[in-house]
Amino acid sequence: MNRIVFIRMFTATCGLLFLSLWGVAQTQSRSAQLIQVLVTPNKADWTYALGEEASFEVTVLKHQVPVENATVSYRIGLEKMPPTQSGEATLSSGTVVVGKKATLDTPGFLRCEVRVTVDGADYRGFATAAFAPESIQPTQQLPNDFWTFWNAAKAEAAKVPMDAKLTLLPGRGTETVDVYEVNIQNYELGTRLYGILARPKKPGKYPAVLQVPGAGIRPYAGLIELAAEGMITLQIGIHGMPVTYETGLYNDLGAGALRGYQFFNMDDRDRYYYKRVYLGCVRAIDYLYSLPEFDGNNLAVWGGSQGGALAIITTALDNRVKYLASFYPALSDLTGYLHGRAGGWPHMFNETNAPFMAKDDKIAVSAYYDVVNFARSVKVPGFYSWGYNDETCPPTSFYAAYNQIKAPKELYLVQETGHWTFPEQQIKVQEWLVAQLRR
Known part of the structure; x- marks a missing residue:
């Protein structure tokens, strides 16, 4: 695949993630x-x-x-x-x-x-x-029952039937790729997970890529050109609603019912909003493994910002993931602000939010959802990229997580980048993923 196709793939089909496209526009x-x-x-x-x-x-x-x-x-x-x-x-x-x-x-x-x-x-x-x-080392504490909590949560979620439903999206497919909206049951009965599945039409066994989303509420287009290169791709949303509606609906939800979802129920580790998100990522892997076209082994997870966090977290939660790619992960070392330095997005304990959020119960819950505590358990090769000028996800926070990863890791550092990427970074991650999945 030539480099022009790489760039087009990432810019025309949501590529790295929504925030990357925003970042490229900001660069220009x-x-x-x-x-x-x-x-x-x-x-x-x-x-x-x-x-x-x-x-x-x-x-x-x-x-x-x-x-x-x-x-x-x-x-x-x-x-x-x-x-x-x-x-x-x-x-x-x-x-x-x-x-x-x-x-x-x-x-x-x-x-x-x-x-x-x-x-x-x-x-x-x-x-x-x-x-x-x-x-840089994390300020966040690792609860003694961290993996007891998550293993129990995964075991309960595994009992829930997947109840997968596929809706063909004929206007999005190509001569070589079929595109569907996927609708599967998430971690509890009645909760749903939606995404866009793209898979080659030609019969065969293919590797798979799960793309996990950046923060916000939006529709998704699917990774169609990557599927055309001989991969099954699944791009998921996290909010339990279809991902094919008009943009205006998602904007209304982001300004209304889902505004500040990052803080919902944070005083209870069993009801915190991100529990459905993290377990939904595992359910997405369940679905990919259920596909007869999947080769049964070569699976990568990747994303940036919130998606960069989810890539690391999903890899730690599910040993079926063989590779990960993470750009400037959010949700890292959330308690940094309580120790006189920057904490990770969504900055729940900064000066503005601390009067409402810096309570003992919320601080305790944050430890079960912080990237640093998942990063310690990553065991597969990963590709990482970011810069020092990120104002949304402070580098102090994501280095605190990155430094916990002992598995093989490749960092493509572009110092001047902020919460966006250059096309060269997008090319690098694509080349890395393709090289790993086609071994």
Whole structure:
């Protein structure tokens, strides 16, 4: 498969996930801005040893030419935390260096955020310096009965009949691929799990890819072009509703009944919203294994953000998964904010949410759903990719999870990326998945 097809696959068919597409659009938008605020760490790899001093060079461009004598304001500090340095500086020759003695003596990330006003409009740029990121350890605790809880939950869910229903979507299929909406029973009687199944028309045995979703409520198109390459693909939603309705319905639900679903019933580990989500991912694997076209062995799970979390979690929960791919996983080290550093999305214990969420019962429940506690049990090869500039899923949080993984792992680090990906990252993960599944 050539690289043009790779890029088209990921951008035209929801590829990596919805947030990746949003990120690509954001990249294009940022590059098209009249004024660009460039913040550059003084090390090419943005990575420092503990105690090493970092600094940041600031350049403001207009028409790709440095703006001289502009005044910028800057803030330097741990991501999501109050700044430890702040001030103003003048770009007397088009550039200026700030934060000359910025450093950390414990593993983590320092972010330099710069703002400037040009012709009455405000602009912003930032860069993030990593200090010994491979040594970041989680703040989250591992409950003694963590696997007792999840093994019991899986055993109960396994008793529920799958009751699978397929609806052909003839307008989405191609000459070589059939596409269906899948409707199966989830972890309790009466609960449903929906997704888009795409499988080759040609008879045979094929590997499978389960794509788990990023946060939000939306319809899904299916991974049709990947199926055309000789794979069964299943792209699932997590909210127990069909995934083929008009976008407006999902927007209404996201602003209404499902707004803040990440916090629903968090005071009870048996009723927390993500229990249905995690067990639904296992049920999706049950379904893939039930397909006669599946080769019975080669199965990968992948996603980004919330989906990056679900990829790791599903792999830990189900030893039938042979490979995983995870981009900037959410739900990682959720308790970071309670220990003076950034915690993972959905930031349930940050300054804004802590008055309502930082209660003993909710903190205790978070431990049963935190990626770091699943990451310890991952035993299969994985591909991971992210950058240091992620403001949605702070790198401190996902490194806390990543560093717990002892299985073979490949990290494709692109330092300047935030909560989005470059096409090159999308190409890399696709190449990796295809290479593993076709062994």
